[in-house]
Amino acid sequence: MKAAFIERFGGSEVLQYGDLPDPVAAADEVIVDVVAASINAADWKVRSGQYSEAKFPLVLGRDFSGVIAAKDAAVEDLKVGDAVFGVLEAGREGAYAEKLAIKGAIVARKPDTLSHVDAAALALAGITAISALEATLQLKHGETILIQGGAGGVAGFAIQLAKHIGARVITTASKANLDYVRGLGADEVIDYNAVDFTRAVSGCDAVFDTVGGEVAQKSFAVLKPGGRAAFIASGWQAPKPERGDVTSLRPPVGRSRPVLERVAALVETGAVRPPEIRLFTLAQAAEAHRLSESRHFRGKLVFQVRGER
Numbered sequence: 135m136k137a138a139f140i141e142r143f144g145g146s147e148v149l150q151y152g153d154l155p156d157p158v159a160a161a162d163e164v165i166v167d168v169v170a171a172s173i174n175a176a177d178w179k180v181r182s183g184q185y186s187e188a189k190f191p192l193v194l195g196r197d198f199s200g201v202i203a204a205k206d207a208a209v210e211d212l213k214v215g216d217a218v219f220g221v222l223e224a225g226r227e228g229a230y231a232e233k234l235a236i237k238g239a240i241v242a243r244k245p246d247t248l249s250h251v252d253a254a255a256l257a258l259a260g261i262t263a264i265s266a267l268e269a270t271l272q273l274k275h276g277e278t279i280l281i282q283g284g285a286g287g288v289a290g291f292a293i294q295l296a297k298h299i300g301a302r303v304i305t306t307a308s309k310a311n312l313d314y315v316r317g318l319g320a321d322e323v324i325d326y327n328a329v330d331f332t333r334a335v336s337g338c339d340a341v342f343d344t345v346g347g348e349v350a351q352k353s354f355a356v357l358k359p360g361g362r363a364a365f366i367a368s369g370w371q372a373p374k375p376e377r378g379d380v381t382s383l384r385p386p387v388g389r390s391r392p393v394l395e396r397v398a399a400l401v402e403t404g405a406v407r408p409p410e411i412r413l414f415t416l417a418q419a420a421e422a423h424r425l426s427e428s429r430h431f432r433g434k435l436v437f438q439v440r441g442e443r
């Protein structure tokens with residue numbers, strides 16, 4: 135199969151495009167012919183060696199959409215030819231490829247109304263946003279939430295989910311993306327280059343930070359007493375607040391079929407629409423990584439691995 139992979143850690147130049155052996159289904163696994171795979175910030179963090187050891191050659195990538203090409207006999211609820219989407223097991227990479235192996239229990243059927251490209255774009259971003267807003271922050275109707283980094287993949291899903299829950303949404307973006315985040319339903323948008331959000335926002339029930347660094351640490355200031363904040367771009371530990379009257383949380387992002395089905399249902403019912411997408415081929419992986427690593431684009435970057443089926 136063709137794949138985009140690395141044989142050592144480094145900059146985008148270490149990404150190679152070439153042939154690797156096809157995967158074989160182990161116990162409880164299915165083999166997916168990948169139609170689309172998305173690029174996540176985690177991919178260039180893995181590529182640069184931030185996540186410890188790896189076995190080379192290492193195919194990067196976590197979420198995908200495609201068609202089941204083969205399966206272990208123990209997988210009884212899926213069949214060859216089913217269109218599925220999903221996210222590889224935590225700690226596993228391997229979606230930038232024409233084929234991948236994954237436990238059948240953690241993939242979900244792709245609705246016919248959703249293209250493979252959209253499904254791949256929504257998988258990891260969707261389960262992360264759902265985990266953060268519903269399971270971790272337990273956001274409620276009528277509450278106000280500040281979502282940092284509104285134009286990104288996870289935040290774009292989160293803005294729409296928060297509106298669906300009935301919350302008031304404030305978000306931050308650069309000037310070029312203000313109309314985009316308004317279009318996703320944000321009630322108030324802040325151009326973070328022109329305005330210090332800590333001066334413009336206060337009294338929030340919740341914060342969802344997808345930016346990290348100083349933005350994460352400063353976000354505690356906008357919370358009302360008893361407020362809660364969730365962080366996904368600050369490593370595996372939530373940052374420590376300098377005040378004692380708020381809660382700082384790090385959402386777990388477990389892989390499961392039900393949460394992917396919820397992603398699909400939110401899109402099918404129109405509560406969430408797919409993000410703006412820029413397409414690449416696997417051979418353009420280095421270019422896609424450079425753009426992702428710049429952290430200034432909107433929506434999602436997606437590999438079209440083979441034609442839609």
Ligand SMILES: NC(=O)c1ccc[n+]([C@@H]2O[C@H](COP(=O)([O-])OP(=O)(O)OC[C@H]3O[C@@H](n4cnc5c(N)ncnc54)[C@H](OP(=O)(O)O)[C@@H]3O)[C@@H](O)[C@H]2O)c1
Pocket residue numbers: 174175176258259262282283284285286287288289306307308309311326344345346349366367387426429430431432433
């Ligand atoms: N399972 C997990 O824990 C998990 C899953 C997914 C993602 N993540 C992490 O979550 C983070 C977000 O990922 P992502 O894929 O949604 O997006 P991303 O690629 O990291 O972010 C891109 C977006 O960030 C915005 N941005 C950059 N700096 C900003 C700032 N100072 N203030 C406001 N917005 C800013 C950019 O918009 P502008 O061009 O408008 O600045 C751009 O649209 C990453 O660090 C990723 O590793 C964690």
